[in-house]
Amino acid sequence: MNVTTPNSFRTGPDENGLFGIYGGRFVAETLMPLILELEQAYKDAKADPSFQEELDSFLEHYVGRPSPLYFAERMTEHLGGAKIYFKRDELNHTGAHKINNVMGQILLARRMGKKRIIAETGAGQHGVATATACARFGLECIVYMGEVDMERQKPNVFRMMLLGAKVVPAKSGSRTLKDALNEALRDWVANVEDTFYCIGTVAGPAPYPEMVRDFQSVIGRETKAQMLKREGRLPDSLIAAIGGGSNAMGLFHPFLDDKDVEIIGVEAAGLGLKSKTKHAASISGGKPGVLHGNRTYLLMDDDGQIIEGHSISAGLDYPGIGPEHAWLHDMGRVQYLSATDKEALEAFQLCCKLEGIIPALEPSHALAQVMKIAPNKPKDHLMVMNMCGRGDKDIFTVADILGVKL
């Protein structure tokens, strides 16, 4: 693709919510006034130092930030190449990076006077994070979750219930994350007055991709400061798993203009990209289209009908990807690769045994990529992988595949 390199990769989106041709506000008219209201409210909050102060305070005392930047010594020895660091976002309250964004959005919802919070969830991590923050602030919480995912992620469903949230099964279509998103949008259209839609990833209509990215960028900002302190320089490479892409965007964004930092996003290749429909790699195996409020790379057939993604990880099997990722792909700033179910499972097991960390299946995809490239890097190559979630929620899925009955 013939494109000119911009002076900065960090200035998007433009006033129309676009990153190049991606993003935008492709929503029904009923939602348009709300989207514009949200955009203004976010702009005001961003300009108000007291908002950031309040958020920082909750991130420190409630979420447990900053998360450590951990030198994975045994993994490094085992692979025999690059020096591998894990950004330990799995140590956050609720066990994943999702809470970073949720705290931001819930504080914004409070600022806007909204009392009813809705969210969609795939693996359940965003749902749990939203239910948690709603419990903390005494807000009504409704989480839409695909019926199939509810079955795959029973512990998280129960967690949400304990936290006082109502979990509503999405029974339409493929009954997974994309359908949960459809149901959440339907709820929002019907309850525009009092409801705040807390989207869990860097997708959806503007301003969500930008707003969620901003809230998740705390990951990258911390990583930068921590690495400078530890090693006296920036990392050489960053690696993160991508479903919608919020943990990856959070890690990547502060580094986008550091041209020497190699950045790699890892999509879920499921049973392999050749399987055509049994993967969830929107960039590697999809093409640009419009869904859920934004233009981005999507898995679809020749008629523009959306294809259900597949991944061993319920958090990655979304048929789209955040629009900023789509743009960064076209610009060539970030490299988008993929890892299969099998590779992720191997990485999952290796991480348990070598590092004493049970990773979620999502970052296991990133780790699978680390395992592929770290051995070929020199020993002074500093590699950061985002350990964006812990694997407690996944032990049932893994046990099932390994043939162990719990």
Next chain:
Amino acid sequence: MSTRIDRRFEALKKEGRAALVTFITAGDPDYDTSLKIITGLPKAGADVIEIGMPFTDPMADGPAIQAAGLRALAAGQNMKKTLKLVKEFRKGDNETPIVLMGYYNPVYVYGVEKFLKDAKSAGVDGFIIVDLPPEEDVEFCIPALNAGLNFIRLATPTTDDKRAPTVFRNTSGFVYYVSVLGITGTKAPDIKSVKANVNRLRKHTPLPICVGFGVKTAEQARAIAKDADGVVVGSALVSAVEKSLTKAGKPTSKTAKAVHALVAEIAQGVRT
């Protein structure tokens, strides 16, 4: 340039009655049956026909229309076949306006220019693309208007006086007022608020205003027709299709008849 839609609303104005706008999903439950349904709609009393372009993820639609889309897709419906359906309808009817309604992705993937050209030559008069608000007009609305076709916009209870000029800026043909907050076919419209909103919106546009979402009976149609220029019926017709099917989802001899009978009944509402 006047379109079939403009001419139809002018004629109805002279007649002194509101239009009955009917929605049916293309290819539901299969191509042949939906052609039969659509071909019989004008005789049953439909003044304007909206044809739904099936999509896997219809975010603004309720269960009835979503299920209809999935039935159509399962039976092999696609955009080419939807345009073919219009072409075949036009062989026997060159007057009744046809509006294609749906979501942007299948149109975008087909290619906007090619789609407009093929739709026009098939005999389509206008479009309602649910997920294209005025903020995205350059995508499809402006090219459609330039091609001499109508772009019909949805106005909703959230379209206040401040928002209205933006919504109507590039709208043509008619305005589709969504009478309830929510998805298609779930709540019944509140007639009093419909009246107030229609009269409010008239201050912003000279276009005919049709009211839909949740209209199921002749009685509702009659009440709405007092203030609006048209009444849209969708989910009720799509549900009539569903109810007529075999357990396996196959059409029966009753399928087209059931839809036409319901249209004829509701048509009484706009005529008396």
